[in-house]
Amino acid sequence: MIEFLLHPGSGVSPYLQIVQQVRQALRLGLLREGDRLPTIKTVVAQLAINPNTVLKAYRELEHEGLVAPRPGAGTFVLRTLADDTVTAHDPLRADLRAWLDQAWQAGLDDDSIEALFWTTFRVARREAGSKEDVA
Amino acid sequence: MTAVVRAQGLGKRYGRRRALSECTVDIPAGRVVGLVGPNGAGKTTLLRLAVGQLTPTTGSIEVLGGRPAADAAQLSRVGYVAQSTPVYSGLTVEEHLMLGDRLNPRWDMRIARDRIESAGLDSRQRAGRLSGGQRAQLALALAVAKRPDLLILDEPVSALDPLARREFLSGLMESAADTGASVVVSSHVVGDLERICDYLMILVASRVRLAGDIDELLASHHQLIGPRRDPTTLPGAEVITARHTERQTTLLVRAQRPVDDPAWTVAEIGLEDLVLAYMKADAASLSPMEVLR
Numbered sequence: 001m002i003e004f005l006l007h008p009g010s011g012v013s014p015y016l017q018i019v020q021q022v023r024q025a026l027r028l029g030l031l032r033e034g035d036r037l038p039t040i041k042t043v044v045a046q047l048a049i050n051p052n053t054v055l056k057a058y059r060e061l062e063h064e065g066l067v068a069p070r071p072g073a074g075t076f077v078l079r080t081l082a083d084d085t086v087t088a089h090d091p092l093r094a095d096l097r098a099w100l101d102q103a104w105q106a107g108l109d110d111d112s113i114e115a116l117f118w119t120t121f122r123v124a125r126r127e128a129g130s131k132e133d134v135a
Numbered sequence: 136m137t138a139v140v141r142a143q144g145l146g147k148r149y150g151r152r153r154a155l156s157e158c159t160v161d162i163p164a165g166r167v168v169g170l171v172g173p174n175g176a177g178k179t180t181l182l183r184l185a186v187g188q189l190t191p192t193t194g195s196i197e198v199l200g201g202r203p204a205a206d207a208a209q210l211s212r213v214g215y216v217a218q219s220t221p222v223y224s225g226l227t228v229e230e231h232l233m234l235g236d237r238l239n240p241r242w243d244m245r246i247a248r249d250r251i252e253s254a255g256l257d258s259r260q261r262a263g264r265l266s267g268g269q270r271a272q273l274a275l276a277l278a279v280a281k282r283p284d285l286l287i288l289d290e291p292v293s294a295l296d297p298l299a300r301r302e303f304l305s306g307l308m309e310s311a312a313d314t315g316a317s318v319v320v321s322s323h324v325v326g327d328l329e330r331i332c333d334y335l336m337i338l339v340a341s342r343v344r345l346a347g348d349i350d351e352l353l354a355s356h357h358q359l360i361g362p363r364r365d366p367t368t369l370p371g372a373e374v375i376t377a378r379h380t381e382r383q384t385t386l387l388v389r390a391q392r393p394v395d396d397p398a399w400t401v402a403e404i405g406l407e408d409l410v411l412a413y414m415k416a417d418a419a420s421l422s423p424m425e426v427l428r
Contacts, residue, residue, distance in 0.1 A: 006330070013350070014330065041312045045253075048305035049330045050167045051312035 001038060002030060006047055014049055018057035026066060026081040028089075037067060037075040137164045137200075139285050139317045140185055144194030147180050154180040156341045158194070162319065162334070167311060169332035169349075170321040171410055176338045178321040179218060182289050185319070186215045199284055211241050214283035214316070218290045220274035224263030228256050228273060232280070239281045246313070247280035254306055268299025272306060279310040286311070288320040292327055304331055325407045335406070337413050344413050349406065356409055359386040359399040369394070376412045387412045 002025050004018050012020070025031040038046075040054045058075050061067045069075045103113050138161045145158040155177040162168055170178050183189045184196050187204025201209045222231065228251060236242045251258055254272035256265070262273060271291055278286060288307070292300040308331055311318050322328050328335070336346040345352065356375070363384045368374065372390035379385075387404065388394065394401055404412075 008329070041309055044312045045305050045309040047330070048301055048308055050333050051308060052165075052167070052333050 001036070003038070004043060004047060006049070014047075015053045015057045015060070018043075018054065019060050022057075022061055022066070023081060026077065026079075029080065029082040029086060031077050032080055033077055035077045036073075037077070039074055138162055138197075139164045139199055140319065141197045142181075142184075142194065143196075145181075145184065145191055145196050146193035147177075147184060147189060148192045153341050155184070158343050160336065160343055160346050162317075162336075162346075164317050165315070166334040167308075167318045167332045168320070168334040168336060169325075169328035170319060170336045170338060171323065171325055171328060172321075172338035173414060174323060177341045178323075178338055179289055181338065182215075182287055182319070182321060186213055186287055207240070211239060211281060212284045214278035214281050214286040216271075216274045216278050216286075216288040216291050219294065220267075220271045220291060222262040222265075222270055222273055222277075225261065227259055227261050228265075229258040231262060231273060231277060232258070235277050235280055241282045243280050243282050246282065246310075247276050250276035250279060250306065250310065253309070254302070266299070268295050268302060271295060271299070271303050275303065275306055275310065279314065279316075282314060283316055286316045286318045288318070290321055290323070293322065293324070300327060307331070325410045329406050335410075337410055339414055352409065353404065353406065355391055356387060356389050356404050357394055358402040358404045358408075359388060359394060360384075360402065361399040369396075376416050 002021070004021050006014055006017055022031065022037065031037075037058065040051055040058070043049070043054045044051050058067065058069070062069065062075075066078060066081070067075050068078050100113070103116070108116070140160065140162040142158045142160050145155060146153070147155040158177075158181065170181065172178050180189065184191055185198050185203055187198075187202070187210075196203060199209070199212055203213075204210055223234075226234070232244065232247045232251070235247060236244060250272070254269070254276070256269055256272060262270065265273065275288075275291070278288075286307075291307075292303050295303060304327065307318070307320070310316070320328070320332070333349055334347070335349050335352060337344045359369075361384055363379055363382050369386070369388055369390075371392065372388040372394060375387045375389055377384065377386050386399075387409075
């Protein structure tokens with residue numbers, strides 16, 4: 001069973017945060033086929049959010065073919081998003097960890113590290129995108 | 136579409152003072168509606184009209200298709216938690232539940248006990264010795280165990296500390312999920328409503344300034360930042376507020392379609408900023424009149 005977290009200042013709507021967290025759990029193998037998602041009542045009580053928000057998130061996941069409701073029993077995972085890239089996670093995590101150590105040693109604080117990561121990520125993403133356009 | 140609350144030109148006066156004016160709204164069923172506005176805007180008046188504790192001076196109000204407090208059946212379908220969550224201080228928690236059972240035809244003791252238990256209340260405790268948060272939880276349990284179709288709460292968390300607030304709102308949402316009741320809750324703190332509501336009504340100076348689905352409201356309001364412009368009109372958009380510095384103009388506009396003008400940098404707006412902008416816009420437009428008086 002997974003637990004959801006909401007980041008109020010993130011600018012991402014609560015329903016989308018739930019969708020993203022389920023997708024992420026499916027990608028990382030934290031949720032597998034046949035697993036049950038927390039009931040709407042549980043999520044609502046834990047996060048103090050509107051039941052319609054959770055319902056909307058679960059419908060979206062259902063629409064994507066990732067989960068399906070079973071009447072009276074709950075909402076269950078139909079397929080995972082974990083693919084062959086999962087095997088690459090461990091070495092990549094180790095690299096990232098080593099990079100983080102370097103950044104701390106160089107005296108960067110957490111905010112600077114995050115800012116550096118995201119700006120680099122966005123630039124790389126844009127460059128990769130424009131290459132695809134040319135090809 | 137079915138409406139849980141339908142008001143037509145609804146107004147209430149206390150002597151010469153207008154508490155609510157020309158209120159026309161349709162609140163859809165199955166929603167969690169947030170009623171926000173500064174103190175004295177008329178929130179409590181509107182809610183007390185909806186539960187039938189007040190009668191309108193002008194216009195009409197229908198709740199769940201009937202007149203508020205018209206008969207026992209109508210009363211049993213509406214749960215109400217009043218401001219400051221009143222309880223009988225001499226009675227124990229359990230005695231409150233027994234009283235609820237006697238007085239309400241649709242009373243569900245299991246729901247009441249579940250709520251008391253998940254709020255961590257001791258059923259032998261006298262209500263007078265409960266903390267503010269616990270008293271609010273008791274008032275919620277009493278309102279929910281009636282199995283109402285509509286639950287109305289007037290500033291239920293305004294006097295509570297952050298932890299008790301969160302616990303109360305979580306209990307409220309759990310009850311809403313459980314019973315499927317529509318909820319109308321008022322507050323002057325937008326942050327409390329942001330998580331739990333999907334429909335918003337802004338009440339300022341006795342008038343409804345804005346009402347609608349929160350996602351739609353957020354999608355149709357944009358913040359524009361650009362070089363200073365003086366006649367602040369924009370084709371196809373309603374300007375809600377305009378702020379100027381020497382070189383820059385910041386606008387909040389309402390527009391169905393995205394603003395497509397390269398002179399402006401467009402930013403989305405959060406719920407709290409949206410509500411504050413409407414309150415401020417009204418304060419600005421009202422102040423000249425106050426001066427005349």
